[in-house]
Amino acid sequence: xxxxxxxxxxxxxxxxxxxxxxxxxxxxxxxxxxxxxxxxxxxxxxxxxxxxxxxxxxxxxxxxxxxxxxxxxxxxxxxxxxxxxxxxxxxxxxxxxxxxxxxxxxxxxxxxxxxxxxxxxxxxxxxxxxxxxxxxxxxxxxxxxxxx
Amino acid sequence: xxxxxxxxxxxxxxxxxxxxxxxxxxxxxxxxxxxxxxxxxxxxxxxxxxxxxxxxxxxxxxxxxxxxxxxxxxxxxxxxxxxxxxxxxxxxxxxxxxxxxxxxxxxxxxxxxxxxxxxxxxxxxxxxxxxxxxxxxxxxxxxxxxxxxxxxxxxxxxxxxxxxxxxxxxxxxxxxxxxxxxxxxxxxxxxxxxxxxxxxxxxxxxxxxxxxxxxxxxxxxxxxxxxxxxxxxxxxxxxxxxxxxxxxxxxxxxxxxxxxxxxxxxxxxxxxxxxxxxxxxxxxxxxxxxxxxxxxxxxxxxxxxxxxxxxxxxxxxxxxxxxxxxxxxxxxxxxxxxxxxxxxxxxxxxxxxxxxxxxxxxxxxxxxxxxxxxxxxxxxxxxxxxxxxxxxxxxxxxxxxxxxxxxxxxxxxxxxxxxx
Numbered sequence: 215x216x217x218x219x220x221x222x223x224x225x226x227x228x229x230x231x232x233x234x235x236x237x238x239x240x241x242x243x244x245x246x247x248x249x250x251x252x253x254x255x256x257x258x259x260x261x262x263x264x265x266x267x268x269x270x271x272x273x274x275x276x277x278x279x280x281x282x283x284x285x286x287x288x289x290x291x292x293x294x295x296x297x298x299x300x301x302x303x304x305x306x307x308x309x310x311x312x313x314x315x316x317x318x319x320x321x322x323x324x325x326x327x328x329x330x331x332x333x334x335x336x337x338x339x340x341x342x343x344x345x346x347x348x349x350x351x352x353x354x355x356x357x358x359x360x361x362x
Numbered sequence: 363x364x365x366x367x368x369x370x371x372x373x374x375x376x377x378x379x380x381x382x383x384x385x386x387x388x389x390x391x392x393x394x395x396x397x398x399x400x401x402x403x404x405x406x407x408x409x410x411x412x413x414x415x416x417x418x419x420x421x422x423x424x425x426x427x428x429x430x431x432x433x434x435x436x437x438x439x440x441x442x443x444x445x446x447x448x449x450x451x452x453x454x455x456x457x458x459x460x461x462x463x464x465x466x467x468x469x470x471x472x473x474x475x476x477x478x479x480x481x482x483x484x485x486x487x488x489x490x491x492x493x494x495x496x497x498x499x500x501x502x503x504x505x506x507x508x509x510x511x512x513x514x515x516x517x518x519x520x521x522x523x524x525x526x527x528x529x530x531x532x533x534x535x536x537x538x539x540x541x542x543x544x545x546x547x548x549x550x551x552x553x554x555x556x557x558x559x560x561x562x563x564x565x566x567x568x569x570x571x572x573x574x575x576x577x578x579x580x581x582x583x584x585x586x587x588x589x590x591x592x593x594x595x596x597x598x599x600x601x602x603x604x605x606x607x608x609x610x611x612x613x614x615x616x617x618x619x620x621x622x623x624x625x626x627x628x629x630x631x632x633x634x635x636x637x638x639x640x641x642x643x644x645x646x647x648x649x650x651x652x653x654x655x656x657x658x659x660x661x662x663x664x665x666x667x668x669x670x671x672x673x674x675x676x677x678x679x680x681x682x683x684x685x686x687x688x689x690x691x692x693x694x695x696x697x698x699x700x701x702x703x704x705x706x707x708x709x710x711x712x713x714x715x716x717x718x719x720x721x722x723x724x725x726x727x728x729x730x731x732x733x734x735x736x737x738x739x740x741x742x743x744x745x746x747x748x749x750x751x752x753x754x755x756x757x758x759x760x761x762x763x764x765x766x767x768x769x770x771x772x773x774x775x776x777x778x779x780x781x782x
């Protein structure tokens with residue numbers, strides 16, 4: 215197993231200079247997710263206006279993979295529709311759970327294609343998915359609040 | 363294996379010992395030799411244990427205490443002989459004080475549940491633990507507290523990783539019914555002054571439970587002279603198989619406690635209206651027990667006895683002192699726990715500036731070095747030291763100074779890899 219396929223430069227760059235980090239106002243829902251096996255944590259807020267993801271802000275503590283993943287999530291979904299955000303979530307989840315057999319679509323996933331190597335390290339897949347699962351949960355709560 | 367003198371490892375013959383453990387000659391991905399520094403998590407198994415389990419299944423396999431045939435008699439004898447071996451190893455005054463469980467967690471849960479059900483705790487009574495416990499010696503007492511309306515209290519930890527006994531007289535009072543603490547911390551490595559705590563607890567009439575999961579594997583233990591009421595440990599951290607743990611308890615207490623799990627083997631007689639229960643230890647061993655695992659544990663104990671627990675303890679002391687010294691040469695590395703080998707076991711947790719413990723472990727793994735990273739099932743102790751997780755290297759009788767050197771080199775490679 216090649217270490218460099220896990221720790222791509224893009225991942226280390228996002229880890230060292232995370233995009234959109236910090237908790238911001240306004241927000242519609244806030245969630246706190248924990249990876250119980252390792253203790254990685256993220257508090258994540260979403261600001262959804264109508265169908266649009268206006269902001270994803272977060273405070274994360276964890277390894278390079280989980281931190282970089284939150285940064286990439288912010289890049290990818292902010293400004294997009296909820297539907298497009300969830301489509302990316304599905305695509306990223308499929309990539310992570312594919313054990314290295316899924317060919318990522320760079321047009322959709324942009325920097326997230328760098329995580330393709332993580333799929334070959336089963337112990338680290340949960341690290342990469344932590345922020346995405348928090349995003350899913352937060353958007354679901356935000357939508358539920360708006361429902362009449 | 364022999365007991366000859368080696369130059370840098372006290373009384374242990376490292377070459378002979380390492381040859382007894384087949385897995386230690388394994389090569390990992392990239393043809394890297396295995397450097398196994400995760401024995402506080404689980405230890406490796408010598409050939410003698412592998413053979414004992416294998417022979418049991420090949421020649422003697424049957425259920426115990428209920429099969430009326432030759433194999434059943436052999437399996438029962440082997441299972442009960444393992445109990446004798448374990449009893450002798452820990453200095454138990456009676457073999458009937460040794461209860462086989464599936465692990466140390468189950469042993470601790472057994473005590474918490476049965477003591478809770480015994481009527482010994484009235485609402486408002488308290489149980490005292492410590493902030494350095496493994497989750498398995500925290501959660502069962504929290505559950506007991508909820509069931510019995512009892513208060514949970516705990517000793518804190520000093521800045522240098524020792525148990526803070528400064529408020530012992532306030533913590534342990536006349537309403538204290540149980541004091542449960544670890545002998546050797548799985549995270550800090552600290553060896554606690556358990557005798558002092560036992561004396562104080564007994565002065566107020568409280569029962570004392572010792573989590574010895576990290577103690578029994580690495581130092582001589584004599585429960586007869588220790589003075590505790592219950593001692594829990596597990597087989598797989600002391601060269602035995604997984605799936606077998608031990609609860610030692612004072613016989614009069616075990617005889618007084620109600621059962622933990624109900625089922626076969628733990629009864630005296632059963633009608634549709636009710637049941638009466640077997641005497642200890644079988645009262646606490648419902649269902650088919652881990653038979654081959656007990657046989658394997660017996661073989662592990664014999665192996666440890668052949669090497670000698672005093673020699674193992676002195677090796678542990680030396681390798682830990684060496685490890686602490688080598689690690690502290692590394693810039694940006696902080697030990698979580700005592701920084702000297704005084705009253706300290708062979709688990710060394712640490713953090714590295716700017717590199718998360720998972721990333722440390724991942725890069726070390728790529729060069730064949732196995733350590734643990736995370737909270738080591740002890741989140742409160744990490745919180746106490748203001749860290750979310752740590753990396754942990756842990757040593758055992760087969761650990762060499764060359765492996766510790768490999769760890770030190772590996773950590774410098776980690777720093778280089780992440781540009782620290």
